[in-house]
Amino acid sequence: MALLLSLNGRAQSTQPTSQTLAEFAAERTEYASRAEATVAVLASDSLAGRGYGPADGARRAARYVAGRFRELGLEPLGDSAGHSYYQHFPLPINTFPGPLTLALDGRTLRPGFDFIAAPDCPSARVRGRVVVLDTSWLSLDSVTLTARLRPRSLHGQVLVLRASDTKRLPQLSAPLRRWVESADAVLVREPKKLTASLARTQGRQPWLRVLDSAWTRGLVPRRATLAIGARFEPAYPAMNVIGRLRGNGTSDSVLIVTAHYDHLGQQGPAITFYGANDNASGTAMLLALAASSIQARGLQQHDLLFIAFGAEEAGLVGSEWCATHPPVPLPSIGFLLNLDLEGFGDGATVVNATLHPREFALLDSLSRIRATKDGKAYLTLKQRGRAANSDHYPFSERGVPAFFVYSLGGPGYYHDVRDRPKTLDLRRTNKLFMLLLQFLSALDAAP
Structure with a gap:
């Protein structure tokens, strides 16, 4: 039996026939090695900083994420639901293909x-x-x-x-x-x-x-x-990548996990902004959460959507487009969890925590329960209020309950050429991954 906390703070037990998402993930998950492999691809020379223009790194990154969704067996929920993972949108963007x-x-x-x-x-x-x-x-x-x-x-x-x-x-x-x-x-x-x-x-x-x-x-x-x-692209063909894991039909609401896969690309052929922490790390965590959730296919109550946004670095363009053209009705979204900057293990900050105190109390309580169970200090969680600093924002401004969780620590390489895979500390992010997996499980089990 799994012990979880409902949103009203009461303990609840679930029978094995109602197993939760977290129970399907090994307690000693090899999250770090999986995340490192994903980050190595997304922050490689071949994807050219996942930017726009002739290098086409963003589009190649989107194809990589869609391929991973397909391997996992997620249902396509893009423009052609059931046939394509891609939700297309035009992006005006200044690029630097020359010297x-x-x-x-x-x-x-x-x-x-x-x-x-x-x-x-x-x-x-x-x-x-x-x-x-x-x-x-x-x-x-x-x-x-x-x-x-x-x-x-x-x-x-x-x-x-x-x-x-x-x-x-x-x-x-x-x-x-x-x-x-x-x-x-x-x-x-x-x-x-x-x-x-x-x-x-x-x-x-x-x-x-x-x-x-x-x-x-x-x-x-x-x-x-x-x-x-420089070259200005008036309508670069950008895209979001959307996949769905169907629930067992006992809940009409949807849980969503999001992360942006794009970054800054290049400034001339000699400069690549690799974006390992921002946000290859968040995309890796999204894919790992999807992989763990797949193990509970059909047993969870809610449909789970996994959305990898494009054009976050251009001003939340992809998430704004998705919130304006949602793949599911916005009122049906029970909660949205946005992942950005997940490369370090010195705790985490939760944006919108003060707007949703019950959900933050749940997350914090799950962290403390894990600490008691494994004998280690629980993950330090810091509360933050409303902020327009990542892809949760277009949704939360439209009334969708949402958290943006980002990890703390690291050397502070942000939007510069030093944000590379070797600077991350993914071996220490396992606790955050497991905590967020349990958080999704608790949200799914809550009435």
Whole structure:
């Protein structure tokens, strides 16, 4: 007999004839080795950072996930329910299939480590003198500023800004804004870290973000030479991947597990953002939960949906599309569990915990029960409120009860070229996997 907690906090026992999902997973599951194998594929050179454009990494990653769904025996629930796992949607996206180079006074910098392109950067080839923005100008009135601006135009020159000053650009006076926009290119000095992102538009002025440590002895160079090969895709054929495990028909509601499979792709052929933690790790956990759930096929009360979203990194585009075109009616969703950043084992944070205190109490209680059972310290769970930081958000904003659970720990490699499989600690994520499997089991067993 399995001891579970219902959503009202009371203990309930289930007979062997009503076995739960968790009972079908071995207590000493080889989750880590399975997760490592999945992450090795998703964060490999062949998938090119699971991004967009000519490398087509995102689409190849989607095909990989669909293949895994097919191997597991999940029912396709995409655009052609019963025939395809894919839910297609158009994605406007700026890509970087061409070169990305930067030299300061003839010294070549390393793309990805010393500098990156801003996400909306256009193609450009620039060679020019470097001009530094005098930050005292940011507080001058228009008349005084106009008198001081020398040269009047930055055509043929490269402007240098501090990262802190870029936040003030929207409030610039018209003369100073025109002066900044007249530069052939802009270099932004980043004091600590290069954090890449994606853009669904392409700008008119090339911007590069350069680490302070890349400037020789902290000195401003006299000349800069740069090349950027960008291409805007107005409607990249993106897709979500959706599979269903049918329940035994005793419940009309649906439980959903989600994770995004995409990442940032490449900036030129020399820079790949592998996205091992973000979110090959979450996709690996989703596939492992699906594999464990398959062992209880037909015995669970609820239908289980497993959804791998595309275009999360472009602004939750895939999940927004899915929430707008849901594969099942939104009111039928009993709970949604979103997995993102699952590569470490120092506990976990639960987004929306304060919005759903009963479900968080259930999750926390299951963690403590496991601690008592195996004699080890229970997994530390931190509560967080509402946040628009992953794919749960489009659903929770439409009234679907949802958690976004992310693991804690690690070196902090986020949206950069260092987020690679070797930096993860998947051997310590087994406890989180087992806890979430039991959480799904308890949700399924609850009346």
